[in-house]
Amino acid sequence: xxxxxxxxxxxxxxxxxxxxxxxxxxxxxxxxxxxxxxxxxxxxxxxxxxxxxxxxxxxxxxxxxxxxxxxxxxxxxxxxxxxxxxxxxxxxxxxxxxxxxxxxxxxxxxxxxxxxxxxxxxxxxxxxxxxxxxxxxxxxxxxxxxxxxxxxxxxxxxxxxxxxxxxxxxxxxxxxxxxxxxxxxxxxxxxxxxxxxxxxxxxxxxxxxxxxxxxxxxxxxxxxxxxxxxxxxxxxxxxxxxxxxxxxxxxxxxxxxxxxxxxxxxxxxxxxxxxxxxxxxxxxxxxxxxxxxxxxxxxxxxxxxxxxxxxxxxxxxxxxxxxxxxxxxxxxxxxxxxxxxxxxxxxxxxxxxxxxxxxxxxxxxxxxxxxxxxxxxxxxxxxxxxxxxxxxxxxxxxxxxxxxxxxxxxxxxxxxxxxxxxxxxxxxxxxxxxxxxxxxxxxxxxxxxxxxxxxxxxxxxxxxxxxxxxxxxxxxxxxxxxxxxxxxxxxxxxxxxxxxxxxxxxxxxxxxxxxxxxxxxxxxxxxxxxxxxxxxxxxxxxxxxxxxxxxxxxxxxxxxxxxxxxxxxxxxxxxxxxxxxxxxxxxxxxxxxxxxxxxxxxxxxxxxxxxxxxxxxxxxxxxxxxxxxxxxxxxxxxxxxxxxxxxxxxxxxxxxxxxxxxxxxxxxxxxxxxxxxxxxxxxxxxxxxxxxxxxxxxxxxxxxxxxxxxxxxxxxxxxxxxxxxxxxxxxxxxxxxxxxxxxxxxxxxxxxxxxxxxxxxxxxxxxxxxxxxxxxxxxxxxxxxxxxxxxxxxxxxxxxxxxxxxxxxxxxxxxxxxxxxxxxxxxxxxxxxxxxxxxxxxxxxxxxxxxxxxxxxxxxxx
Numbered sequence: 001x002x003x004x005x006x007x008x009x010x011x012x013x014x015x016x017x018x019x020x021x022x023x024x025x026x027x028x029x030x031x032x033x034x035x036x037x038x039x040x041x042x043x044x045x046x047x048x049x050x051x052x053x054x055x056x057x058x059x060x061x062x063x064x065x066x067x068x069x070x071x072x073x074x075x076x077x078x079x080x081x082x083x084x085x086x087x088x089x090x091x092x093x094x095x096x097x098x099x100x101x102x103x104x105x106x107x108x109x110x111x112x113x114x115x116x117x118x119x120x121x122x123x124x125x126x127x128x129x130x131x132x133x134x135x136x137x138x139x140x141x142x143x144x145x146x147x148x149x150x151x152x153x154x155x156x157x158x159x160x161x162x163x164x165x166x167x168x169x170x171x172x173x174x175x176x177x178x179x180x181x182x183x184x185x186x187x188x189x190x191x192x193x194x195x196x197x198x199x200x201x202x203x204x205x206x207x208x209x210x211x212x213x214x215x216x217x218x219x220x221x222x223x224x225x226x227x228x229x230x231x232x233x234x235x236x237x238x239x240x241x242x243x244x245x246x247x248x249x250x251x252x253x254x255x256x257x258x259x260x261x262x263x264x265x266x267x268x269x270x271x272x273x274x275x276x277x278x279x280x281x282x283x284x285x286x287x288x289x290x291x292x293x294x295x296x297x298x299x300x301x302x303x304x305x306x307x308x309x310x311x312x313x314x315x316x317x318x319x320x321x322x323x324x325x326x327x328x329x330x331x332x333x334x335x336x337x338x339x340x341x342x343x344x345x346x347x348x349x350x351x352x353x354x355x356x357x358x359x360x361x362x363x364x365x366x367x368x369x370x371x372x373x374x375x376x377x378x379x380x381x382x383x384x385x386x387x388x389x390x391x392x393x394x395x396x397x398x399x400x401x402x403x404x405x406x407x408x409x410x411x412x413x414x415x416x417x418x419x420x421x422x423x424x425x426x427x428x429x430x431x432x433x434x435x436x437x438x439x440x441x442x443x444x445x446x447x448x449x450x451x452x453x454x455x456x457x458x459x460x461x462x463x464x465x466x467x468x469x470x471x472x473x474x475x476x477x478x479x480x481x482x483x484x485x486x487x488x489x490x491x492x493x494x495x496x497x498x499x500x501x502x503x504x505x506x507x508x509x510x511x512x513x514x515x516x517x518x519x520x521x522x523x524x525x526x527x528x529x530x531x532x533x534x535x536x537x538x539x540x541x542x543x544x545x546x547x548x549x550x551x552x553x554x555x556x557x558x559x560x561x562x563x564x565x566x567x568x569x570x571x572x573x574x575x576x577x578x579x580x581x582x583x584x585x586x587x588x589x590x591x592x593x594x595x596x597x598x599x600x601x602x603x604x605x606x607x608x609x610x611x612x613x614x615x616x617x618x619x620x621x622x623x624x625x626x627x628x629x630x631x632x633x634x635x636x637x638x639x640x641x642x643x644x645x646x647x648x649x650x651x652x653x654x655x656x657x658x659x660x661x662x663x664x665x666x667x668x669x670x671x672x673x674x675x676x677x678x679x680x681x682x683x684x685x686x687x688x689x690x691x692x693x694x695x696x697x698x699x700x701x702x703x704x705x706x707x708x709x710x711x712x713x714x715x716x717x718x719x720x721x722x723x724x725x726x727x728x729x730x731x732x733x734x735x736x737x738x739x740x741x742x743x744x745x746x747x748x749x750x751x752x753x754x755x756x757x758x759x760x761x762x763x764x765x766x767x768x769x770x771x772x773x774x775x776x777x778x779x780x781x782x783x784x785x786x787x788x789x790x791x792x793x794x795x796x797x798x799x800x801x802x803x804x805x806x807x808x809x810x811x812x813x814x815x816x817x818x819x820x821x822x823x824x825x826x827x828x829x830x831x832x833x834x835x836x837x838x839x840x841x842x843x844x845x846x847x848x849x850x851x852x853x854x855x856x857x858x859x860x861x862x
Contacts, residue, residue, distance in 0.1 A: 008044035012055045015041060020062050025225045026261040028066045035063040053090055057083045057099050061106050068110050069264050073302035076110050101130035105151050112154065113265050115305025115343070117162045124158065127151045142182055149175045149187045153194050160198030163347075168198035189218035193230050200237045203384075206426055208237045209531040216528065225261070228254045232270050234528075239273065240384050241426070241531075242434030244280035250524070251277065268297040268306065275313050279320070280386075280437065287317040305343045311336055312352055325359040333359060334372070350376050351387045358394040366401050373398070385422055389415055389438045396445055405449055412446040415439065416469050423473060424539050429750060429803055432474035432536055443470030447563050460579035461545050464570045467561055468542045468674050471648075472794065475675035475803055477537030479772075488529045495522035496723065496759035523751055526764060536803075543674040545577050551680055556641040557673060558634060560648045567630075567648075571637045572673075580633055588629045589650045595622040596653045596814050599854050603815035619851050623658045631661040642666040642839065644676055644861065652794050655813045655854035657846035664847040666839035668861030671794050671802070679807045679860035683774045685734035688713035691721050693740025693780075694757050702739050702779070702822035709833045710735075722758045727765060733773040737825070742780030744796060752797040754780060763800040772805040775838060777828070779821045780812065798858050808838045808859040816854060824853040837862050 015038035022031035038059045045052035060083035068076025084103050090096040105127035111120030131148040138144050156171030172195040179187035196211030212234045219226045231254045238247035251274040258267045275290035295310035315333050319325060337352035357372035373394065392415030399407035416439050423435045443466070450463045502515040548557060549572055556573035562585045569580050598619035602612065630651070631638070645656055645667060656667045670676035688710040692703040707715055716725060721740070730736050738754060745751045753760035766772070778798065798809040810828070812821070824845050831841035839861030846853045 008041045009049065009052050009055055012038040012041040012045075012052075012059065016055060016059050016062065019059070019066075023062055023066050025223065026228070026258075026263045026266075027225075028070045028262050031066045032063065032070065035059050035066065039063075050090065050095075053086060054095060054099065057086045057090075057103075060086070061099075061102055065106055065110065068113065068301075070262055072264075072300055073110060073114050077107070080107055080110070097130065101127050104130075105154065108158070109154055112158050112161070114301065114303035115161075115345070117158050118344075121155060121158050124151060124155045128155055142184075145178055145182045146184060146187060149179045149184065149191060152178075153187070153191045156191070157194035157197055160194070160201050163201060165198055165202040169195065172198060185218050186222045189215040189222070189226075192218075193233070196237075197233050200233070200240065203422075204425075205237050205241050205422075206431070206531070206535075209234065209528065212237070213528045213531070225257075228258050228261075228263070228270075229266055232266060232273060235270075235273050235277065238434075238531075239277055239280060240386070241431050242280075242437035243431070244277040244437065246527075248274060248277035248281065264297060264301055265303065265306075268294045268301065268303070268310075271297070272306070272310050272313065275310070275317075279313060279317055282320075284317045284320055288314055291317065305345055308336065308340050308343060308345065309348055312340070312348060315352075316355065319355060319359060325362050327363070330356055330359045330363065337375075346377065347384075347387065351390065354387070354391050354394050358390065358397065361394065361397045361401050364401070366398065369394075369398050369401070385419065385435070385438050388418060389442060392418075393441050393445065396442065400445075400449070409446055409449060412442045413469070415442045420473065420539070425535055427530070427536050429474055429530075429536070429800060431531055432477070436470075436473060439470065444563065446470070447561065451563055451568065455579050455581065457577055460570055460577045463561070463568070463579055464545050464559060464572070464577055464673070465542075467559055467570065467646075468672060471646075472671035472675055474536075475671045475799075476540045476542065476678065477803070478540060479537040479803070479805055488526065491522065491526040491529060492762060492765060495519065495526055495762070498522050499753075500759040527750075530764065540674070540678055543672075543677045545572060548572055548673050548677055549575055549577070551677055552644070554641055555644055556638040557644040557646065557676070558631075558638065559646040559673060560630070560651060562648050569630075569634055571634055573637055573639075573641060578637060580637070582633045583629055585649075588626065591622050591626040591629060592650050592654050595619060595626055595658070598622060599655065599658070599814040599851060602851055603817050603820075605817035605819045616851060619658075623851075624660060626654065627659040627661050631659060635661065640665070642668075642861075644668045644670055644673075646670055646672055646676070647794075653813055655846075655850075655856055657843060657856070658850045658854060662843075663850065664843055666837070666843045666857075666861065668808075668839045668857045668859065670859065671799070675802065676860060679802065680862055681807065681860075683734055683807065685732050685771060685774045687733055687735075689716070689729050689733045689736040689773070690714070691716045691726055691736070691738040691740065691756075692718050693721055693738065693755060694718050695755075696739055696741065696818050702825060703737075705826050706737060706829050709829050718757055721756045723756050723761045723765075726756060726761060727769070730766075730773055730776075731769050732771040735775045735777070736773040737777040737779065737829070739779040739821070739825070742778065742797065750796075750800060754778070754797070763797040766797070766800045766804055769804055772801060774807045776801050776806050776809045777825065778809065778811040779825045780816075802859050806859060808857060808861060810838065810842060810855055810857055812855050814854045817852065820849065820852040824848075824855060828855075 015034050019031045019034035019038065022034060039056065042052055042056050060079050064076045064079035064083065067079055080103060087096060087100055087103070090099070104123045108120040108124035108127065111123070128151050131151050134144045135148045152171045152175040156168045156175060159168035159171065172191050175191035176188055176195065179191055192211050193215035196208040196215065199211060200208035212230055216227060216230055219230060231250050235247040235250050251270050255270050255274070258270055271290045271294035275287045275294060278287040278290065291310050291313035295307050295314070298307035298310055315329065315336060318329055333352055333356040337349050337356060340349035340352055353372060353376045357369045360369035360372055376391065392411050396408040396411035399411060419435060419439045423432055426432050426435065446466045447463065450459060450466055453459045498515060498519045502512055502519055505512045505515055552572060556571060559570040561568050565585050567582045567585050567588055569582050571578050571580065598615050601615045602619060643662065643665060647654065647669065656662045656669065690703050690706050690710065690713050703715060707713055714729060716729065741755045743753055745753070750763045752763045798811045801809050827845035827848060828841050831844050832838065836844070839857045842855055842857045846855055
């Protein structure tokens with residue numbers, strides 16, 4: 001109700017209400033303007049009016065938070081102290097007690113925001129005690145409940161910051177339960193968000209991401225402006241899980257909004273975590289620039305703890321530069337470790353001290369390194385996983401500097417085992433593959449040490465063992481039953497509609513910016529749900545060389561690896577394990593890329609003959625060049641045996657049947673020897689499914705011919721091949737053949753897709769089938785492609801099937817024309833129904849026209 005002009009207190013109350021709402025939505029400049037106007041309005045009120053004093057204190061309390069966010073802690077505390085001084089002008093009683101409690105609570109929060117946690121808890125304890133008394137007296141009063149939930153959330157979040165996780169969970173669980181019980185969705189989301197933060201600091205990344213997803217859904221409905229702060233914390237969790245690139249994209253999307261809100265602390269933290277993400281991605285210049293910007297902002301805000309953490313990120317970026325570290329850098333890191341310790345940021349102090357020790361090692365100062373390591377606290381858990389891995393790496397490099405290779409390899413082995421135990425708790429292929437980033441340096445160190453020795457059979461076995469410990473870990477799980485609820489399916493269905501609308505808009509030449517943004521948001525929402533899923537599966541042990549040899553029989557397994565720019569192959573054949581150094585990585589990489597480009601150019605069915613002749617000649621040259629680089633040096637070891645190939649890096653794009661050594665030779669591709677051995681298990685499915693996708697010129701005839709070969713097959717025609725029906729009928733099949741257009745998504749491989757009559761079937765949807773088909777044939781373009789992540793983790797459409805339990809997947813590693821695909825598949829299925837194993841059937845089919853049939857056999861090949 002509007003206040004009359006002669007009621008300054010009423011005007012001030014209304015301005016406070018509006019200013020508080022603006023502050024709650026992080027619109028701080030607007031809030032400050034409204035609150036100062038409220039203070040000015042009170043100048044017309046009589047000095048003895050209690051209601052004027054009350055409103056003045058409320059205005060100052062809210063103003064203190066806003067100016068602390070925009071101008072720094074000192075200015076915020078000055079306003080708050082003015083409010084505290086004003087309490088003496090109020091008569092004793094409930095109003096004074098309420099406002100005193102509010103001052104205490106806000107002072108605690110302001111101290112929390114700059115890292116002075118224990119100081120702040122002392123004030124918030126007073127606030128909690130006051131609200132517990134009020135709740136005991138009036139348990140059904142919504143205003144009382146709301147205030148209690150707020151202060152419990154604040155204290156619970158603070159306890160999480162200082163790793164007092166039991167107290168954090170106690171406060172936050174109670175806050176969320178009370179808010180939910182009394183119908184307060186926003187407060188439920190805030191408490192749930194805070195609980196996610198506590199779980200993240202306790203090392204439960206999956207639990208944290210689950211809470212963030214719940215809170216995000218509520219914030220999106222009731223107050224979208226609060227999503228920015230949540231995305232910062234979620235990004236921190238993603239970095240911990242090894243998904244630095246995804247975290248970087250997320251922070252890039254929220255920073256403009258935070259800057260528009262002028263949310264000082266949140267801007268600084270977002271810049272800081274964006275710098276950390278850049279550090280993990282290897283973009284050292286961006287990491288230094290953003291960390292420097294964050295530090296300057298945090299110094300201005302009076303946040304010494306956060307500023308010291310930003311300084312540490314800057315020094316980490318400098319430490320990653322190649323060459324011998326300068327002495328000045330080591331001194332700076334050691335001094336910062338002491339500063340962080342004095343600020344009681346023990347985890348960061350330990351990390352800085354460990355980094356100083358590593359730099360000493362790399363300078364050849366082993367005595368100083370030993371002394372620095374002694375100062376690192378002896379704890380079972382040294383903060384986040386990257387902190388743990390740095391400690392293992394430092395100990396390993398120190399052992400090498402002291403001439404103790406065995407101790408160095410023991411540190412690498414222990415560190416990778418620790419990483420594996422963390423990975424075992426994760427759900428979703430994204431998280432499983434991302435963790436390998438943290439063990440990359442340890443794995444590279446171990447492989448370099450093995451390669452520094454002789455090319456002996458014993459060393460070859462050691463190299464094989466280390467390769468299996470470090471690569472393609474997401475494929476060594478027996479998937480458990482999906483824990484995804486119906487919401488994941490709903491999100492994917494929404495994304496399917498958006499993706500189809502985007503495709504139509506592009507074909508029609510219509511504007512696509514809005515649809516593209518909505519698709520990106522839909523992918524993000526689906527990914528968040530998968531990140532927060534339960535454990536993916538039960539881990540299997542890493543395969544030993546003897547286990548692989550026993551299964552190979554007359555076949556040969558070639559395991560490629562790269563180290564320091566050189567390629568090496570470990571060959572398991574004839575009961576023996578041997579290693580061969582086969583040349584430079586750069587040359588093989590370039591040939592593989594050129595061959596891939598040539599095969600893509602050859603794909604169209606109606607390619608003009610002159611152009612086809614030129615591209616064919618180029619592709620043949622690259623195939624020979626690549627064959628000479630990779631397989632020719634191994635011919636004395638592999639003979640004419642069938643092959644199992646474990647690629648590395650860009651070699652995952654190679655269609656091996658195109659290489660002369662593999663012409664007509666059964667060749668199976670596997671992410672690792674462990675993955676291949678796991679795929680060599682008995683069939684569990686039954687029946688054949690044939691799927692005819694839309695808009696394939698050769699598909700109708702292709703499926704008809706296959707139906708003759710597989711007389712009892714179930715056939716889904718184009719108008720029947722909806723996503724739901726295809727998924728339903730895939731479940732439990734022995735053999736599934738899908739003829740449909742497909743597309744590999746390089747930015748996010750798990751959104752690679754098959755186009756069906758009602759939209760895209762995404763790779764995300766396949767990995768959680770209850771019973772993945774034993775044998776899947778994807779007669780579509782590029783769906784054997786993967787995005788290769790750290791640890792040689794190939795991730796894509798075919799990979800999702802393999803990780804979900806498929807034994808064998810047949811797919812193309814580059815584009816392929818409809819007619820070529822149909823002809824290749826007809827030949828393949830004729831051989832298959834004649835009794836040939838998948839690898840042999842495909843080898844015979846590809847040999848007819850290798851350059852236009854770039855299909856590969858992934859998995860077991862049996």
